[in-house]
Amino acid sequence: MSTTTPPRPRRSRAERYRSALWLLTKRDLRVRYSTSALGYFWSILDPLVMSGIYWFVFVVVLDKGGDIGEKPYIVFLIAALLPWMWFTGTISDSTRAFLREAKLVRSTSIPRTIWVARLVLSKGLEFLASIPVLIIFAVIFGAQANWNLVWTYPLAIILQAILVLGLGLIVAPLVVFFRDLERAVKLILRFLFYASPIVYSTLDIPAAIQPWAALNPLTGIFALYRSGLYPEQLMVFPIVMSAVISVLVLGIGLLVFRRYERAVLKEI
């Protein structure tokens, strides 16, 4: 036994936060990929199947290929479905952020926001890993990329990360007290899927309702994601609104989280 080793130098808070966050994110990904043979394939299969279904319904069955979204429609779909998977995956997992890890939360003193942040990060990394799928489809179907892509895509990722973290910080502690919220969240997510411009474009919405659609921060974020391939999607008002709302949501999330943190720790 080496009792002579001096106590380890203490690391700064930020450094500890970063390393614990990274450890848990890596663990999430490792558990997910070590327990399934197809691993990475599963995370892209879901959005691909969904895209296939919507493409079949709208383009083949209803023959709306010309007036819904933009052409090529399948690329238009995938461009929003991949980030949607990140969004819905993180929010629905954050309903179990504390409950599933209760033992671990009870035994370590790492800053508690990590329990949500690690979900945002691990799902976000899966999203980044799925981007090649979009590129492949864009090349095959001849979608034209423009130079705005260089700033719009990263900006969309940053805005979405802020929004998802904020929502996760609200949902995760509240679910501990209101278990019904878990089901409510599932329902809201399903509603939000159709209330956001995923299978359609914001431009397809009647002009009178369009400003209201901008209140959904996903409207601006998905527009940003698509604008690199579809220049008409670069709509200033929804994008600015989504930035403002995302930051606001994160602020509310931090407040809610701080208020309920001590009660959560007693409860789990």
Place this chain on the structure above:
Amino acid sequence: MTEPIISVTDLGIHFRRNKARRRSFKDLFAGSARRSRPGEFWAFRNLSFDVAPGEAIGVVGRNGQGKSTLLKLVAGVILPDEGRVRVNAGVAPLIEITGGFVSDLSVRDNVYLTAGLHGMTKAEVAARFDEIIAFAEIEDFVDTPYKHLSSGMKVRIAFSVIAQLDEPVILVDEVLAVGDKAFREKCYGRIDELLSAGRTLFFVSHNERDLRRFCSRGIYLDKGKLVLDGPIADVLDRYNADYNNPTP
């Protein structure tokens, strides 16, 4: 007098008596959460004491008097409702030690994960890895998924990781009641070593012999208050006098 390593000031925490009671959505929008609602009780209040580096403190009290809660507050895994705890050094908490282990991952991955969450860098874990495994006596199971270990092995590896953290403060919460006798002796040996190396110990136990063996100072909690803070022998005498349960 040296700077205290742990400083507890006016510490208080309350819990709900009825855990099953669900809050209504109305509570969500209700005002001050600070006011104690009916059905809530204070585990303890107005607790204040300082701990100097190198002290070994035993926490004494009957069941449900907040001994483990106090330990968790010092470990920072729960937060106080009143007052504060300041710990000026790293803490190695032997509380719910198996909590951080993931059943699907191998023992090796788990050791890196748990040690990392307690603040060790990868290089530090790598340097201590063999020692951790040797102490737990599970050399043959390093790449076995954690779920396939026996429950004894699980506790051994968990203890081993925390005991190797080399933090200045060690918190022990009756975890040592598990495991076989030989391993328990080994754990006690390790705690002795750490104590003689100048570590600070916070110890919760019902076992009077263990308390006398490790601790120099006692803290006696009863009915939500700090009843006595003094040499461990005095504290135990007072406790035995109050509850008149002389141990053999």
